[in-house]
Amino acid sequence: xxxxxxxxxxxENAHAPYSGFGVGAALRTESGAVFAGCNAENAAYPEGxxxxxxxxxxxxxxxxxxxxxxxxIADTPEPISPCGGCRQRIAxxxxxxxxxxxxxxxxxxxxxxxxxxxxxxxxxxxxxxx
Ligand code: THU
Numbered sequence: 001x002x003x004x005x006x007x008x009x010x011x012e013n014a015h016a017p018y019s020g021f022g023v024g025a026a027l028r029t030e031s032g033a034v035f036a037g038c039n040a041e042n043a044a045y046p047e048g049x050x051x052x053x054x055x056x057x058x059x060x061x062x063x064x065x066x067x068x069x070x071x072x073i074a075d076t077p078e079p080i081s082p083c084g085g086c087r088q089r090i091a092x093x094x095x096x097x098x099x100x101x102x103x104x105x106x107x108x109x110x111x112x113x114x115x116x117x118x119x120x121x122x123x124x125x126x127x128x129x130x
Contacts, residue, residue, distance in 0.1 A: 002071075003026045003027070003028055003034065003069060003070075003071040003101065004026070004071045004073060004101060004103045004109075006024075006026035006034055006036045006071070007024040007025050007026040007036060007051075007071045007072060007073040007103070008024055008073050008103075008105070009024070009036065010024040010025065010026060010036035010037055010038045010051065010054075010055075011023060011024025011038055011051070011073055011074070012024070012038075013038050014038040014039050014040075014051070015038070015039070015040045015041055016039055016041050017041060018041045018043075018045060018048070019041060021039075021074065021075075022038065022039065022074070022075065023038065023039045023050065023051040023072065023073070023074045023080070024036065024037075024038050024051050024072070024073045024074075025037050025038070025050075025051035025052045025054065025055040025070060025071065025072045025073075026055060026070070026071050027055050027056070027059060027067045027068075027069065027070040027071070028067075028068050028069045028070075029059060029064040029065075029066055029067060029068060030066040030067075030068045031064065031066075033059075033062065033064055035055050035056075035058040035059040035062065035064070036054075036055055036058070037051045037052065037053065037054025037055030037056070037057070037058060038051045038054060039051045039054070040054060050082070050083060050085070050086050051072065052070065052072060052082050052086040052089065052090060053085075053086060053089060055070070056089050056090070056092075056093065059093070060093075065093055066093060066094070067090060067093045067094040067098055068098065069098065069099045069100075069101065070090060070094075070098070070099075070100055070101070071100075071101040071102075071103060072100070072101070072102050072103070073102075073103045073104065073105065074104065074105075075104065075105045076104055077104070077106075077108075078104065078108060078110075079102030079103055079104050079108055079109060079110045080102060081100075081102055081110075081112070081117060082100065082102075082117065087114070087117050087118040087121075088118065088121065088122070090114060090118075091114060091118055091121045091122075091123065092123075092124075094114050095114065096113060096114055096115035096121075097113050097114070097115065098113065098114045099111055099112075099113060100112050100113070100114060100117060
């Protein structure tokens with residue numbers, strides 16, 4: 001199953017009763033493992049989490065740390081791109097040239113690198129003890 005198909009399957013489980021906007025994400029690690037996530041909204045709205053965040057948490061929980069590629073899918077006319085917070089979360093575990101694939105249920109697709117979506121990212125190297 002392709003990364004987009006994995007993201008599509010995860011989206012089926014999205015918990016989005018407040019926005020009605022289900023999102024799925026799936027990432028492949030450098031060692032080839034795939035982890036998927038979906039958005040999980042909450043009655044306390046700000047506590048909801050994005051699909052990308054769920055996929056990253058699953059990867060970290062399994063002991064993996066490097067994202068080789070990540071796909072995001074939603075039911076929109078044009079592909080959606082990750083929110084600012086998720087771009088930063090992806091950057092923690094990816095490189096500037098990591099591919100981010102954005103897809104729609106109808107089959108439209110756009111690809112960008114992390115560097116294109118988050119130029120000048122803040123990273124651990126900028127921390128005093130980085
Ligand atoms: N959402 C994601 O899961 N990923 C994105 O890249 C954009 C937005 C979710 C958050 C919220 O549950 C819903 O989509 C509407 O913003």
